[in-house]
Amino acid sequence: xxxxxxxxxxxxxxxxxxxxxxxxxxxxxxxxxxxxxxxxxxxxxxxxxxxxxxxxxxxxxxxxxxxxxxxxxxxxxxxxxxxxxxxxx
Amino acid sequence: xxxxxxxxxxxxxxxxxxxxxxxxxxxxxxxxxxxxxxxxxxxxxxxxxxxxxxxxxxxxxxxxxxxxxxxxxxxxxxxxxxxxxxxxxxxxxxxxxxxxxxxxxxxxxxxxxxxxxxxxxxxxxxxxxxxxxxxxxxxxxxxxxxxxxxxxxxxxxxxxxxxxxxxxxxxxxxxxxxxxxxxxxxxxxxxxxxxxxxxxxxxxxxxxxxxxxxxxxxxxxxxxxxxxxxxxxxxxxxxxxxxxxxxxxxxxxxxxxxxxxxxxxxxxxxxxxxxxxxxxxxxxxxxxxxxxxxxxxxxxxxxxxxxxxxxxxxxxxxxxxxxxxxxxxxxxxxxxxxxxxxxxxxxxxxxxxxxxxxxxxxxxxxxxxxxxxxxxxxxxxxxxxxxxxxxxxxxxxxxxxxxxxxxxxxxxxxxxxxxxxxxxxxxxxxxxxxxxxxxxxxxxxxxxxxxxxxxxxxxxxxxxxxxxxxxxxxxxxxxxxxxxxxxxxxxxxxxxxxxxxxxxxxxxxxxxxxxxxxxxxxxxxxxxxxxxxxxxxxxxxxxxxxxxxxxxxxxxxxxxxxxxxxxxxxxxxxxxxxxxxxxxxxxxxxxxxxxxxxxxxxxxxxxxxxxxxxxxxxxxxxxxxxxxxxxxxxxxxxxxxxxxxxxxxxxxxxxxxxxxxxxxxxxxxxxxxxxxxxxxxxxxxxxxxxxxxxxxxxxxxxxxxxxxxxxxxxxxxxxxxxxxxxxxxxxxxxxxxxxxxxxxxxxxxxxxxxxxxxxxxxxxxxxxxxxxxxxxxxxxxxxxxxxxxxxxxxxxxxxxxxxxxxxxxxxxxxxxxxxxxxxxxxxxxxxxxxxxxxx
Numbered sequence: 006x007x008x009x010x011x012x013x014x015x016x017x018x019x020x021x022x023x024x025x026x027x028x029x030x031x032x033x034x035x036x037x038x039x040x041x042x043x044x045x046x047x048x049x050x051x052x053x054x055x056x057x058x059x060x061x062x063x064x065x066x067x068x069x070x071x072x073x074x075x076x077x078x079x080x081x082x083x084x085x086x087x088x089x090x091x092x093x094x
Numbered sequence: 095x096x097x098x099x100x101x102x103x104x105x106x107x108x109x110x111x112x113x114x115x116x117x118x119x120x121x122x123x124x125x126x127x128x129x130x131x132x133x134x135x136x137x138x139x140x141x142x143x144x145x146x147x148x149x150x151x152x153x154x155x156x157x158x159x160x161x162x163x164x165x166x167x168x169x170x171x172x173x174x175x176x177x178x179x180x181x182x183x184x185x186x187x188x189x190x191x192x193x194x195x196x197x198x199x200x201x202x203x204x205x206x207x208x209x210x211x212x213x214x215x216x217x218x219x220x221x222x223x224x225x226x227x228x229x230x231x232x233x234x235x236x237x238x239x240x241x242x243x244x245x246x247x248x249x250x251x252x253x254x255x256x257x258x259x260x261x262x263x264x265x266x267x268x269x270x271x272x273x274x275x276x277x278x279x280x281x282x283x284x285x286x287x288x289x290x291x292x293x294x295x296x297x298x299x300x301x302x303x304x305x306x307x308x309x310x311x312x313x314x315x316x317x318x319x320x321x322x323x324x325x326x327x328x329x330x331x332x333x334x335x336x337x338x339x340x341x342x343x344x345x346x347x348x349x350x351x352x353x354x355x356x357x358x359x360x361x362x363x364x365x366x367x368x369x370x371x372x373x374x375x376x377x378x379x380x381x382x383x384x385x386x387x388x389x390x391x392x393x394x395x396x397x398x399x400x401x402x403x404x405x406x407x408x409x410x411x412x413x414x415x416x417x418x419x420x421x422x423x424x425x426x427x428x429x430x431x432x433x434x435x436x437x438x439x440x441x442x443x444x445x446x447x448x449x450x451x452x453x454x455x456x457x458x459x460x461x462x463x464x465x466x467x468x469x470x471x472x473x474x475x476x477x478x479x480x481x482x483x484x485x486x487x488x489x490x491x492x493x494x495x496x497x498x499x500x501x502x503x504x505x506x507x508x509x510x511x512x513x514x515x516x517x518x519x520x521x522x523x524x525x526x527x528x529x530x531x532x533x534x535x536x537x538x539x540x541x542x543x544x545x546x547x548x549x550x551x552x553x554x555x556x557x558x559x560x561x562x563x564x565x566x567x568x569x570x571x572x573x574x575x576x577x578x579x580x581x582x583x584x585x586x587x588x589x590x591x592x593x594x595x596x597x598x599x600x601x602x603x604x605x606x607x608x609x610x611x612x613x614x615x616x617x618x619x620x621x622x623x624x625x626x627x628x629x630x631x632x633x634x635x636x637x638x639x640x641x642x643x644x645x646x647x648x649x650x651x652x653x654x655x656x657x658x659x660x661x662x663x664x665x666x667x668x669x670x671x672x673x674x675x676x677x678x679x680x681x682x683x684x685x686x687x688x689x690x691x692x693x694x695x696x697x698x699x700x701x702x703x704x705x706x707x708x709x710x711x712x713x714x715x716x717x718x719x720x721x722x723x724x725x726x727x728x729x730x731x732x733x734x735x736x737x738x739x740x741x742x743x744x745x746x747x748x749x750x751x752x753x754x755x756x757x758x759x760x761x762x763x764x765x766x767x768x769x770x771x772x773x774x775x776x777x778x779x780x781x782x783x784x785x786x787x788x789x790x791x792x793x794x795x796x797x798x799x800x801x802x803x804x805x806x807x808x809x810x811x812x813x814x815x816x817x818x819x820x821x822x823x824x825x826x827x828x829x830x831x832x833x834x835x836x837x838x839x840x841x842x843x844x845x846x847x848x849x850x851x852x853x854x855x856x857x858x859x860x861x862x863x864x865x866x867x868x869x870x871x872x873x874x875x876x877x878x879x880x881x882x883x884x885x886x887x888x889x890x891x892x893x894x895x896x897x898x899x900x901x902x903x904x905x906x907x908x909x910x911x912x913x914x915x916x917x918x919x920x921x922x923x924x925x926x927x928x929x930x931x932x933x
Contacts, residue, residue, distance in 0.1 A: 006098055
């Protein structure tokens with residue numbers, strides 16, 4: 006085994022160990038890791054972006070064929086029947 | 095050095111994957127984020143380690159490092175670069191390394207961006223996925239390390255197995271691996287759902303991964319089928335080989351799972367079924383690996399016999415026992431499979447689909463395992479040949495297509511029966527027209543007509559149901575039909591992708607009916623220049639050629655094919671003999687057509703090169719299979735296509751959206767070009783064929799008319815005043831056997847000059863001086879002219895010199911000779927035409 010091989014091996018090993026054990030040797034508490042910061046960030050995010058309605062949870066069924074349909078459709082994607090709610094363009 | 099670093103990387107990967115499992119478990123037990131994060135980091139570093147190992151192995155292949163036993167056995171210096179590269183996964187060691195790498199990569203990708211649904215499953219899913227990685231890495235390192243060296247490195251490798259020397263080698267195995275490895279993600283997530291008790295949403299969470307794995311398997315199977323059809327030279331695409339079956343079974347169960355998952359999402363039960371299906375899918379993946387690597391099952395795919403089979407057997411047992419125990423433990427919280435609304439309802443049809451796919455899988459499993467099992471138990475081999483499989487699985491596949499036809503018209507309402515009544519005429523009409531169409535095309539076998547009826551019904555109802563929705567929406571919005579299609583597909587890519595998959599399956603069914611029920615196969619011995627009729631085709635052997643390079647001797651026959659006396663193409667079926675392997679591999683020639691494919695295999699030839707025996711196969715409707723396959727893949731791609739709910743609405747609102755749009759367009763272009771490429775390789779690229787502008791006129795056809803300026807400046811034209819016989823001979827002064835021909839023709843001319851007979855010599859690709867020189871040297875007195883523009887050679891479709899056509903009094907070809915005729919035959923032919931034997 007040549008010296009080069011041994012050096013490459015040691016280098017790989019060191020990088021690997023350093024990367025894997027990284028979560029344990031963080032000195033002190035890094036600001037962005039504390040739970041308070043997380044919560045704060047999430048709150049800020051919540052204010053800035055409008056919450057997309059979890060559309061998949063609200064289901065309407067087609068009066069014609071009974072197909073469950075996401076809200077916002079004007080026509081049933083299964084049978085094509087117009088849906089009464091919402092204006093038809 | 096490559097070897098040591100490579101082995102070190104695999105070793106580190108083994109330790110890291112073991113650590114990742116432990117750290118993830120500790121993170122779960124201690125609820126310590128640091129351990130979880132450390133497990134994550136370990137998971138991310140795995141694809142790095144194994145990826146570098148794969149790259150090192152590729153480099154070793156490309157740079158001919160034959161000190162590695164794996165490379166010495168699977169590569170050689172003369173191997174083309176692309177094959178050297180794909181030889182990485184040609185054998186057991188390399189393919190296991192690639193498998194480990196993909197397993198690590200998929201694990202890292204799966205845990206990288208957890209969605210809301212997957213987040214709860216993740217820690218446990220990571221434990222299971224990393225355990226699988228650890229298993230594969232351990233098998234690679236301890237039992238089949240590709241970096242194992244030979245004590246005495248050979249100067250050159252043995253070379254790649256001849257059967258694998260094909261561009262298909264680049265795509266088929268990796269696609270299968272994507273499928274096999276991809277299934278580990280849904281499997282691990284299912285186990286995680288069982289452990290954590292989040293039993294409701296796991297199917298939705300892993301749908302994309304399941305689809306990716308399913309497309310990978312489907313693509314791999316299709317590529318394998320096409321590869322077999324193009325090269326393996328037995329005229330088929332599916333031989334029910336145990337390893338083919340091993341790939342098909344998880345695909346069937348995954349298909350069933352995808353359907354069951356839809357039901358679970360619609361909250362119609364199916365929970366236990368879904369768990370069972372995904373568990374069995376992964377167990378079948380392991381079974382497939384066991385089958386290929388244990389040497390227990392005889393197959394063209396089988397790797398050299400090795401001792402790793404037993405480890406896979408143990409893995410299968412652990413997977414099955416462990417997962418089923420988890421399932422039993424959670425049984426109280428699982429909804430049993432409910433069929434709401436009876437069998438004749440949407441969920442009833444889905445239930446039947448699941449049942450049929452499961453019985454199909456079971457049938458295939460029985461057929462694959464029974465020969466080995468009966469051999470072991472009773473010493474009497476039970477043979478499950480292709481006919482057995484066709485008989486057992488055929489009706490089940492037909493029933494599936496039938497369900498596919500009934501399902502879209504049932505809709506989701508409770509009044510399934512009334513729906514059925516509304517649509518019955520369309521269904522009957524579709525079935526009837528398919529039967530009439532098929533019967534008119536000559537497919538009149540009872541079973542085939544039944545099959546076509548099912549196919550017709552399914553396509554009519556499918557098109558009807560999709561067309562109705564489309565038309566209604568088109569009416570209401572008033573937008574163009576094309577726009578409406580786009581809108582529908584964009585809003586519900588999964589549903590319309592699924593529909594496209596169904597249409598693809600219908601097309602494939604047509605191809606399967608044609609090829610399985612109307613196979614035509616006959617051996618035919620052809621003699622140079624003698625046309626033979628077979629099933630509406632005329633085959634004319636032009637000659638045999640041989641070429642030798644790189645320890646390989648290729649022999650091929652040039653056979654002009656005519657359909658109804660129209661020249662089609664020249665087919666060149668070949669046989670390659672690989673000296674290193676003492677193995678001969680046939681390379682068939684294929685002329686695809688809409689109605690049928692003409693398929694020739696070179697089976698043998700005579701020593702003098704005047705005769706060739708070919709196996710002629712005519713495969714009806716084969717192209718429907720490939721076309722259906724492409725549609726089916728396109729549907730799958732559509733179904734996993736990233737949904738862009740927000741981007742579509744607020745066009746170009748933000749720069750990020752612009753960027754997403756650009757990516758989407760790049761994706762689209764890539765996918766479309768991939769499909770165009772696939773289509774081109776199947777139908778655009780020649781498969782052992784050469785297309786000449788014109789074929790030779792066959793005996794009985796009128797000879798092409800021409801005018802020729804002779805050497806003395808006079809003109810000769812054909813048809814002339816029609817002597818009883820006209821000899822048109824193509825020759826060239828640079829051709830050795832033509833010289834012999836000149837003196838032979840001149841002496842015949844001398845003997846027949848006084849009869850009502852004409853000779854015309856046409857010099858091909860030659861200059862005036864050398865023609866005149868040859869004419870005077872051999873004392874030729876019959877008319878000779880030069881085909882200066884090569885137009886005559888083209889009109890007569892000659893592919894070499896000498897070629898001689900003998901015309902009768904009507905100006906029709908009576909005889910043709912490719913190469914010099916035997917004197918006796920030639921004179922007999924002339925005598926027959928002029929009607930008086932010369933003493």
